[in-house]
Amino acid sequence: xxxxxxxxxxxxxxxxxxxxxxxxxxxxxxxxxxxxxxxxxxxxxxxxxxxxxxxxxxxxxxxxxxxxxxxxxxxxxxxxxxxxxxxxxxxxxxxxxxxxxxxxxxxxxxxxxxxxxxxxxxxxxxxxxxxxxxxxxxxxxxxxxxxxxxxxxxxxxxxxxxxxxxxxxxxxxxxxxxxxxxxxxxxxxxxxxx
Numbered sequence: 001x002x003x004x005x006x007x008x009x010x011x012x013x014x015x016x017x018x019x020x021x022x023x024x025x026x027x028x029x030x031x032x033x034x035x036x037x038x039x040x041x042x043x044x045x046x047x048x049x050x051x052x053x054x055x056x057x058x059x060x061x062x063x064x065x066x067x068x069x070x071x072x073x074x075x076x077x078x079x080x081x082x083x084x085x086x087x088x089x090x091x092x093x094x095x096x097x098x099x100x101x102x103x104x105x106x107x108x109x110x111x112x113x114x115x116x117x118x119x120x121x122x123x124x125x126x127x128x129x130x131x132x133x134x135x136x137x138x139x140x141x142x143x144x145x146x147x148x149x150x151x152x153x154x155x156x157x158x159x160x161x162x163x164x165x166x167x168x169x170x171x172x173x174x175x176x177x178x179x180x181x182x183x184x185x186x187x188x189x190x191x192x193x194x
Contacts, residue, residue, distance in 0.1 A: 027135035033125075036138060040145035044117050047151035058157040061087065062109050065095035091159045113161040117154035120165045121145050127172065 026032055064077040064085050077085040077092060091112050099108035124144050129137025144150055153161050170192060177184065 027138050028133070033134070033138055033141075036142050036146070040121060040141065041118070043145065043151040044114055044154035047155055058109075060085065061091065061157045061159065062095075062105070064089065064092040065099065065109065066105070068092055068096040069099055087159055091162050109157040110155045113156055113158065114154055116161040116165040117145075117150065120161070120168055123165075123168065123172070 060079045063080045064087070067073050067077050068089075074093070075089065077089060079085050094112045095108045097108075098111050099105060102108060121141055121144050125137045125141040127137075128140035132140075153164075173188065173192065176182075177188070
């Protein structure tokens with residue numbers, strides 16, 4: 001009795017992937033997902049070693065969080081040259097909080113981008129797995145994390161990765177509303193505003 005069921009599942013898989021059944025099994029294997037996930041975390045953590053504040057506007061972002069800790073300017077920050085800081089202060093607030101907890105500027109400055117990169121990769125994987133199956137989730141995670149740009153941005157002292165996470169969450173909210181044909185509620189509007 002189990003033979004026809006197994007045969008029909010194999011024929012469905014065979015028709016879905018054509019001659020690429022071994023590759024499909026590899027993509028849908030949980031060990032492959034674990035390998036890509038561990039490789040992603042290692043690349044994100046080591047992407048910018050040795051850590052230093054170089055170009056890429058990192059000094060300005062670091063200075064704003066330093067300024068919050070040393071001279072309590074919670075809402076108004078300046079750049080090192082004395083100009084008004086134009087970036088939103090949320091990442092600087094998070095960095096200042098992390099500095100109070102860890103007493104390490106290197107961790108405090110880089111942890112928000114690192115956490116945002118991990119969250120974005122996880123969200124991409126989960127949503128793609130729902131839409132396109134386990135293979136689609138793995139491909140989305142690999143495309144996001146195993147390129148030249150993402151591991152570099154994952155530990156830069158910048159607001160790029162947290163901003164990418166917020167942008168993705170907003171797009172995901174729109175996608176879900178359109179896919180489900182739901183009306184916008186007051187809670188949804190409030191989330192979008194925040």
